[in-house]
Amino acid sequence: MELGNQIKSLRLSKGLTQEALAEQLGVTAQAVSKWERNAALPDIGLLPQLSVLFGVTIDQLFAISDEDRLDRIQNMLWDERVLDPLAVERERAFLLEKARREPENGRPHELLADMENHLANQHRVLAADYAKESLRREPRSKDAHSELFQAFGGGWTTEDWYAGAHNAGIDWYKDFVAQNPDYRGGYLWLMDLLLTDCRVDEAQAVCDALAKIDDSYRLPLYRGHIAWAQGDRETAQAIWEQMCWDFPGEWCVWLSMGNVHARTGRFAEAAADFRKAMELQEAPRYVDPLESIALVKEIMGDIPGAMAALEEEIALLADE
Numbered sequence: 001m002e003l004g005n006q007i008k009s010l011r012l013s014k015g016l017t018q019e020a021l022a023e024q025l026g027v028t029a030q031a032v033s034k035w036e037r038n039a040a041l042p043d044i045g046l047l048p049q050l051s052v053l054f055g056v057t058i059d060q061l062f063a064i065s066d067e068d069r070l071d072r073i074q075n076m077l078w079d080e081r082v083l084d085p086l087a088v089e090r091e092r093a094f095l096l097e098k099a100r101r102e103p104e105n106g107r108p109h110e111l112l113a114d115m116e117n118h119l120a121n122q123h124r125v126l127a128a129d130y131a132k133e134s135l136r137r138e139p140r141s142k143d144a145h146s147e148l149f150q151a152f153g154g155g156w157t158t159e160d161w162y163a164g165a166h167n168a169g170i171d172w173y174k175d176f177v178a179q180n181p182d183y184r185g186g187y188l189w190l191m192d193l194l195l196t197d198c199r200v201d202e203a204q205a206v207c208d209a210l211a212k213i214d215d216s217y218r219l220p221l222y223r224g225h226i227a228w229a230q231g232d233r234e235t236a237q238a239i240w241e242q243m244c245w246d247f248p249g250e251w252c253v254w255l256s257m258g259n260v261h262a263r264t265g266r267f268a269e270a271a272a273d274f275r276k277a278m279e280l281q282e283a284p285r286y287v288d289p290l291e292s293i294a295l296v297k298e299i300m301g302d303i304p305g306a307m308a309a310l311e312e313e314i315a316l317l318a319d320e
Contacts, residue, residue, distance in 0.1 A: 002038050003035070003038070003041060003042075003061070003062055003063075004035045004036045004037060004038035004039075004041075005036070005038070006061060006062065006063045007032075007035050007036055007042075007050065007061075008036040010054040010056065010061075011032075011036075011054075013054075014053075014054065018032040018033055018036070021053075024049075024053060025042075025046055025049055025050070025053075027042075027046070047061065057090075066098060069091075069094065070098075070107060070108070070111065073091050073094075073095070073111050073115075074111060074114075076091070077111070077114050077115060077118050081122075082122060083115070083118060083119060083122065088115065088119065091115070092112065092115065095108040095109075095111055095112050095115075096108070096112070099112075124151045124152075124153075125151075127147060127148075127150070127151040128148060128151035128152060130147075131144050131145075131147040131148035131151055132148060134147075135148065165197055166193045166196055166197050167197075169193050170190065170193045170194060170197070170199070173186060173189055173190035173193060174190065176190075177190055177206070177209075181213075182213060184210065184213060184214050184216075184218070187206055187207075187209065187210040187214075188210075188218060188222070190206050191203045191206050191207060191210075191222055191225075194206065195225055195226070195229050198229065200226060200229045200230055203222075203225075203226050203229070204226050207219070207222050207223060207226060210222070216247075217243055217246070217247040217250050217252065217253050217256075220239050220240065220242060220243040220246070221240070221243060221253075221256050223239050224236040224237075224239040224240045224243070224260075227239060240257060240260060244257060249280060250280070251276075251277045251278075251279075251280035251281045251289075252277070254273045254274070254276040254277040254280065254289075255273070255274065255277040255288065255289055255292075257273040258270045258271070258272075258273030258274040258277060258289065258292055259292075261273060262292065262295075262296055267296040267299055267300050268300070270292070270296050271293050271296050271297065271300075271305075274289040274290070274292045274293045274296070275289070275293065277289040278290060283320045284320040285316060285320060287313045287316060287317065290309050290310070290312055290313040290316070291309075291310075291313065293305075293306075293309040294306040294307075294309035294310045294313070297309060
């Protein structure tokens with residue numbers, strides 16, 4: 001519904017004439033008539049007055065569709081570094097209500113999860129700032145160091161392994177894989193969690209199960225990770241090198257190799273792998289390799305190289 005039609009509908013529902021509405025808004029009746037015929041739009045400064053007068057939100061005034069609103073929420077989460085608390089509450093209520101009305105639709109809950117993770121990241125940044133200020137004042141505060149470590153993403157210390165263990169996530173993904181045995185992604189997420197917690201034998205069993213439904217590069221990738229976790233780095237490297245020979249045109253292979261090299265401190269090799277991942281992609285390309293290049297260049301002290309990668313990312317986002 002166009003804005004003019006919505007204004008007319010709301011005006012009639014309130015029992016107002018065009019003249020009465022115009023008087024309350026301080027405009028002419030002819031202006032209201034033009035709005036309702038979609039021959040002109042009200043000044044943007046009048047929108048808050050219209051929303052208050054009709055008892056609706058500005059969104060409702062424009063009668064935005066649910067799908068457009070879902071897309072707008074997604075864009076908000078992508079584009080806004082700090083979310084407006086009022087917008088969060090409003091959109092959370094909308095998403096929960098839509099989920100209630102459409103029990104088969106998973107997108108509202110996916111966006112809710114995205115929103116809460118976004119807020120969690122916001123809170124971690126704020127927590128880090130508070131912890132750093134505490135340590136500026138009291139550098140030997142063990143509790144403040146612990147809070148800063150957690151804000152930086154550390155889940156556990158040497159003494160408190162249990163605090164960062166992923167048992168709940170592992171149990172959940174085990175059930176998920178059992179219920180969705182043909183979905184490759186479940187096996188991958190489960191192996192990630194198992195390897196993070198050094199549960200290598202279980203990861204090997206999951207990898208063997210994955211082999212029954214998948215023969216992509218992901219199998220040697222994870223077989224290499226498992227060998228590495230077992231302490232057999234020579235075998236891991238051999239598996240990954242063979243993976244590159246077997247799947248040379250897969251850009252994700254080189255992204256994965258870049259991740260492997262970055263995690264082992266081989267930053268120059270990582271940067272070369274990430275660059276190859278960019279070259280193998282077709283438009284529209286993912287920017288993950290460029291962000292990785294920027295980070296490894298920064299770690300290496302090559303600030304101009306890092307800036308160049310970020311500038312390339314900005315240009316790519318604008319073009320593609």
